[in-house]
Amino acid sequence: MSSPKQQEEREVRGASRREFLKTAATGAAAVMGAPGAAQAFDFESFLQKNFRQMSDEEIDEVLDRLSRKYSKKYGKDVTVDAVGPMDDVVYGYGLDISRCIGCRRCVYACVEENNQSRDPEIQWIRVLEFEREAATRGIDMEDGNPYYDHETVPAEDKFYLPMACMHCEDSPCTNVCPTGATWSDPDGIVVIDYDWCIGCRYCMAACPYGARKFNWGEPNVSAEDINPDMHLLGNRPRSRGVVEKCSFCIQRVRKGRYPACLEACPVGARKFGNLLDPDSEIRYLLKHKRTFVLKSELKTNPKFFYFYG
């Protein structure tokens, strides 16, 4: 433990170094000329540490800066928080495939809640349609059709399998990230620090579930549609060149709420809760229902369980 004086000294030194870098960078931009300066390059963002290396004060600074930035951009009161995991909580998700009718209400509830780009289109949840008959021979994920377009659902002799991030216990995506921009938090949510994502898409190649989406273009959400209740590692606006995916609605669940997809489901097929609580809904279904996870042979240990209700 360092004495308060040493601490203070370190902070002063840290601040002056940051000041120096800022001045140097501003100088460099000025030298490079007007076009660079006109872009209003965000030096604070450029120099921002990885989320896991930031002190509480540094996180607060970032939250404050981003809240102000987004409030100005969207012309409404936006709050960005970084609420941490609860003690003794590991999240699990259950989906009753005997109930799902493939209506895609969850997909669009997710888009709205999590500020996914409308144009170019990004959707975290993908609902696959399968032949019921084919399933008796075992599901091949490649046979799933996400583009079905019927008058009404469920279509005859079909069943539906919505997919998003499985929040694997042994997540291949986080293992391959070269910058440490994605990791699994203590409550099991696999999160992304968008400021540290360099867009190499190794994680997308590593993910066996196709859960991760890439911003090929500048994402686009209108001020009217933006959800102002944001989490730093969740639904805050992304930029071009970064990867995004389902965060179990981190901005909701860490405040005790259900995820948006669950609340949108008209048939009540979606279940969510604390895997460490023996009385939770998720533990009940793991105990009493036939459950399975996708691609269990890969030993990713997903925390997203499908079950027959």
Added chain:
Amino acid sequence: MASNSPDPEDYRPPGYQLVTWVILGLAVVVVFGLTSIRTDHQPDTSRDYPSRPQLPDVEPVLLPPPPMDDEYFPCSDCHEDEPPNPIERELEDEHDEMDFEHGTLWCLDCHDLNDREKLHLADDALVEFEDSWQLCTQCHGKKLADWRAGVHGKRTGHWRGPKEYRACVSCHNPHSPPFKPLAPEPPPLRPENITPNGNVRLEAAHE
């Protein structure tokens, strides 16, 4: 060759030393940068987060079922004047527009013959329409267990904290319980119709 002219192989351009130092400096910066950037992949579980909310676990609240159809309720408006007929039959003049798809049940299996504003259980105990779940779960016992645990039916609100759940008739029509088909939301665009500059409609993409 005894001249003092410099050996061409030994030639150094002007400012050579400065360039060397700059390159060396950059190398040091890059090396330091890389070592400080690369964090280990395991999350730092000791990390102190700004806030750790803890909400209480509370009993869920049962939402009231949807209001009854004014066209039929209260039942006694019509049935008061009708002599009760307990014989099981196909309805012809009244209620014939309704779908009845609930096994072999007929009206008086659930509706009470003498008190038209009530339902009755298998033991003839009367229940209010609002408490119809008691009637349903006489047969659907497994669903009752799942529903109590929050695994059958829809819950909203908080996974930890205040939450609401719904009675059977909020989602199922008791006269025709299977969930009715509904129109799906639009399908996702195909990859060829999404460009970095925005979405492209199929026709435009093929022009």
